[in-house]
Amino acid sequence: MSAAPDGASGGATVFYVANEADHHPENGTMIGFWIYLMSDCLIFACLFAVYGVLGHSYAGGPSPATLFDLPMVAVNTSMLLLSSITYGFAMLAMAQGRKGGTLAWLAVTGLFGLAFLGFELSEFVELIHEGAGPQRSAFLSSFFTLVGTHGLHVSVGIIWLVTLMAQVMRGGLTPANQRRLMCLSLFWHFLDVIWIGVFSFVYLIGVLG
């Protein structure tokens, strides 16, 4: 470990990581990030529970069967699924040490993510124009909160992705950058897992009434 005190060799004792370049990626980062993801999972569980409780409180307003456009949701779902596998390809390129390939697959992943966000925002705009905004009923409040929180996570993921692309361009596939890419990989696939819950529980079962 680079943080070991080197007072014995005569120099001043150093208690921090002096040089990131030879800092070995430790397992601590991955388990820590995994525990963050699990706590994020609990946030989504609470929002799913809220939707489960309030999902039938229409307050005389529109119900899921009249609002949701399932073919559109299917297209949206495929965008996120495609972005998941392209991120996987980026990780494979990274494992083979191909910087260009990694960057290219990351860019494709970002575009699929943007397409997903675009579809979701256009759906939100359409709903609000129909008078089915978040303030219309408890059902719509919980719907916008749950789906909006997921969309917010995807937005942050895209910002993170662009940041990492810039870092890889500048510094190459250093161990530190590889560790960062692996964290984002977990985050990105985790968001896809949450979306499985959203399209099944909110859209498909919601339409059943």
Next chain:
Amino acid sequence: MRALPDAHAAPHAGSGGHETGGNGPGGHGSRRGYLIGFGLSVLLTAVPFWLIIGHEFTHAGTAALTVMAFAAAQVVVHMIFFLHMTPKAEGGWTLLALIFTVVIVGITLSGSLWVMYHLNANMMPMSVRDMRNMP
């Protein structure tokens, strides 16, 4: 239950003393593993969409249970092929954290639905006139 992709893990050329690859969350897996996971996911997504859009069920309860079963199966597929979960990853701590989370999520969801359902069922019925005169 060892994740399938590991046997075909890509060579780690130029990964500089990096030991977590293909082993545990964030490992790299293999092209074949990702493609299998992707194929299964497409199948497990397309079937419930087809069932609901095509109105293949007459009973809503059966349809809901079927959709949830497909969702659970797809979550497992993602965990194995995309998140590379294995019982041995990080000495078993990721799996332990996952099990703990699943228990809490189960309590949160089932508890909320159960309590709030009974709260609704046991509320005094309210007339429209009562609602108008609410404080």
